[in-house]
Amino acid sequence: MITIYHNNRCSKSRLCLDLIKKSNTDYKVIEYLKKDFSVNNIKEIVYGLEGEINDIIRINQKEIKNIKIDFTNKESIIKLIAKYKICMQRPIIGVNEKFFICRPPEKVLKY
Numbered sequence: 001m002i003t004i005y006h007n008n009r010c011s012k013s014r015l016c017l018d019l020i021k022k023s024n025t026d027y028k029v030i031e032y033l034k035k036d037f038s039v040n041n042i043k044e045i046v047y048g049l050e051g052e053i054n055d056i057i058r059i060n061q062k063e064i065k066n067i068k069i070d071f072t073n074k075e076s077i078i079k080l081i082a083k084y085k086i087c088m089q090r091p092i093i094g095v096n097e098k099f100f101i102c103r104p105p106e107k108v109l110k111y
Helices: 011-022 039-048 074-083 105-110
Strands: 002-005 027-030 092-095 098-101
Touching: 002 011, 011 027, 011 105, 039 074, 039 092, 039 098, 098 105
Parallel strands: 002 027
Antiparallel strands: 002 092, 092 098
16 A cells, blocks of 8 residues: 655645556555644654655745754654644655655656
8 A cells, every 4th residue: 555645735746646546556645734744654754764865855945945954863854844844845655664755756656
């Protein structure tokens, strides 16, 4: 099963979700900006992320544009995302306790 951490206002996230639906794979959608998105959820993603940790933050997001981010400290990244959920990159998918940033969205077809 694929879990997609989804923001419906994001075109990349919508495209990724459409690709998942067309693949006939079981999936679960978590609209992380609307639902309760706990620090534990964020920890799972940050510690289970495959790829560069720097990619998990949308550094040009206006809410955090002037904040210095320490990408060597995962706990500070978790706190930043907990405070500014909008700054988390999207779409992110979870498969077997591993998490992937699907940029470009077609990357989801690998999983």
